[in-house]
Amino acid sequence: MDGVNLRARASLLAEALPLISVEEAARTFGAGPRAIEALGPVSFEVRSGEFFCIVGPSGCGKSTLLDLVAGFERPDAGRVLVGGRPVLGPDPRRLLLFQEHALLPWRSARANVELGLELAGVPRADRRERARGLLHEMGLAGFENARPRELSGGMRQRVSIARALAVDPDVLLMDEPLGAVDALTRLRLQDELLTLQRRGARPSSW
Amino acid sequence: MSGLKSSRSEGAARRFLLRIAGIALFLAAWQAATSFELLGPVFGPAFGPGAGGRALLAMARSGVLFEQTEASLGRFGLGLLLAVVIGGPLGFIVGYFRSLEELTTVVFQILRMTSPLALVPIALIAFGVGSRPVVFLIAYAAVWPVVLSTAHGVSRVSPAWKRMVRGFGARDGSVLRKVIVPAALPELVQGIRLAVGVGWIVLVPAEMLGVDSGLGYQILDSRDRFAYDELVATILVIGLLGLALDLVLRRLKELVSWTA
Numbered sequence: 001m002d003g004v005n006l007r008a009r010a011s012l013l014a015e016a017l018p019l020i021s022v023e024e025a026a027r028t029f030g031a032g033p034r035a036i037e038a039l040g041p042v043s044f045e046v047r048s049g050e051f052f053c054i055v056g057p058s059g060c061g062k063s064t065l066l067d068l069v070a071g072f073e074r075p076d077a078g079r080v081l082v083g084g085r086p087v088l089g090p091d092p093r094r095l096l097l098f099q100e101h102a103l104l105p106w107r108s109a110r111a112n113v114e115l116g117l118e119l120a121g122v123p124r125a126d127r128r129e130r131a132r133g134l135l136h137e138m139g140l141a142g143f144e145n146a147r148p149r150e151l152s153g154g155m156r157q158r159v160s161i162a163r164a165l166a167v168d169p170d171v172l173l174m175d176e177p178l179g180a181v182d183a184l185t186r187l188r189l190q191d192e193l194l195t196l197q198r199r200g201a202r203p204s205s206w
Numbered sequence: 207m208s209g210l211k212s213s214r215s216e217g218a219a220r221r222f223l224l225r226i227a228g229i230a231l232f233l234a235a236w237q238a239a240t241s242f243e244l245l246g247p248v249f250g251p252a253f254g255p256g257a258g259g260r261a262l263l264a265m266a267r268s269g270v271l272f273e274q275t276e277a278s279l280g281r282f283g284l285g286l287l288l289a290v291v292i293g294g295p296l297g298f299i300v301g302y303f304r305s306l307e308e309l310t311t312v313v314f315q316i317l318r319m320t321s322p323l324a325l326v327p328i329a330l331i332a333f334g335v336g337s338r339p340v341v342f343l344i345a346y347a348a349v350w351p352v353v354l355s356t357a358h359g360v361s362r363v364s365p366a367w368k369r370m371v372r373g374f375g376a377r378d379g380s381v382l383r384k385v386i387v388p389a390a391l392p393e394l395v396q397g398i399r400l401a402v403g404v405g406w407i408v409l410v411p412a413e414m415l416g417v418d419s420g421l422g423y424q425i426l427d428s429r430d431r432f433a434y435d436e437l438v439a440t441i442l443v444i445g446l447l448g449l450a451l452d453l454v455l456r457r458l459k460e461l462v463s464w465t466a
Contacts, residue, residue, distance in 0.1 A: 070373060072369065072372075072373070090372050090373045090374075090375065091375060092373070092374045092375040095373060095374070096373055098366065098369075098370065100366055102364075102366045102367055102369070102370040104367060104384075104385065104388070104389075105464045105465070106388050106389070106464035115371065115374060115384065116374040116375075118384070119371070119374050119375055119376050119380055119384070120374075120375070147464075167374065
């Protein structure tokens with residue numbers, strides 16, 4: 001009874017609260033004189049539907065910050081909240097797209113896209129249909145059964161984007177996912193991501 | 207394109223012919239050596255491939271050949287199965303935990319290099335006379351390549367893949383099923399292939415110890431009966447079956463391979 005009430009109130013609050021809030025979060029690797037401060041205290045908020053970019057020279061802590069939001073790392077100081085709750089570990093609702101595509105080479109493009117759905121327990125027929133649709137949307141119709149090694153760098157990155165979109169995450173975190181593809185492919189994929197973001201109103205950050 | 211294709215099939219045909227020619231040359235040299243007693247009067251025509259081939263047909267007709275082969279393949283299969291059932295999971299555990307790999311590596315290398323035949327007295331004391339010590343010796347020989355190859359495969363699984371599936375919410379069990387097992391499968395099969403090689407070699411001497419069936423027994427038995435043509439026939443069977451087993455495993459490895 002109370003639980004239902006609380007949940008209703010929480011969803012009302014969620015409308016007003018930022019989706020991601022990072023409060024004075026910091027991360028240091030190692031200890032003592034050889035400790036490396038990977039990320040100094042940093043604070044920001046991202047609201048639902050926003051496209052949020054983090055810019056800085058390499059080594060400034062961008063990847064560490066994304067790891068904190070994705071849940072691969074915990075902050076030493078401060079807090080990272082997503083949807084009002086502290087981040088305790090990785091969660092498919094806030095997915096991190098890596099610099100390397102990390103496709104599984106023994107799986108076809110379609111089976112790679114299905115991975116997250118498999119882990120979520122989606123039935124086979126639904127998985128297959130969703131993966132096919134997403135590959136089609138990403139301009140990879142006809143490549144469903146191709147292995148990653150048979151695809152170009154840009155196509156592989158599209159498969160990994162489709163794989164992320166398949167689980168319909170609330171937040172898509174991108175750690176220079178287009179860093180490894182050529183300049184023209186990068187421009188085109190950036191456009192496509194913007195289109196996807198506008199259509200789905202997914203908050204993103206990279 | 208058709209030119210390329212035909213030259214490729216030409217290459218395959220050429221390779222096939224060369225292989226057949228290699229076998230023919232070997233048989234001819236062997237036959238000549240025994241017919242002309244080039245290795246001394248002891249090694250007469252009875253030791254040649256012609257006599258061996260005829261004995262092989264006779265043994266096939268009488269059914270002896272299949273009885274002995276069945277006995278040997280049964281022991282070999284059981285030993286190999288034990289090696290895979292024990293060595294596979296052990297390899298996964300050892301490869302997964304780095305400290306366990308360090309803990310076991312030297313001991314496993316020593317055990318691997320200890321000839322199973324050195325363990326014959328211990329095997330006989332532990333398992334008595336019969337098929338069981340033979341199966342033990344094959345399993346002992348075969349388990350190390352399976353463990354070491356699988357562990358190597360598991361330890362080389364890309365951390366990026368594990369991180370990626372964890373990002374999709376996978377727990378340890380799912381990481382194992384979705385990433386580690388399929389990624390290490392080719393090296394497991396490679397380990398089994400090596401195990402088949404070493405196990406098949408150990409089988410024959412192991413069957414010379416207190417069993418009264420099998421290809422190893424057949425070797426000693428034909429010697430004792432001065433049936434040298436049957437001895438040669440049994441040697442041929444051992445070699446040909448070994449080749450067939452290796453071909454099967456090579457095919458299996460191609461099926462599970464995701465690199466090449």
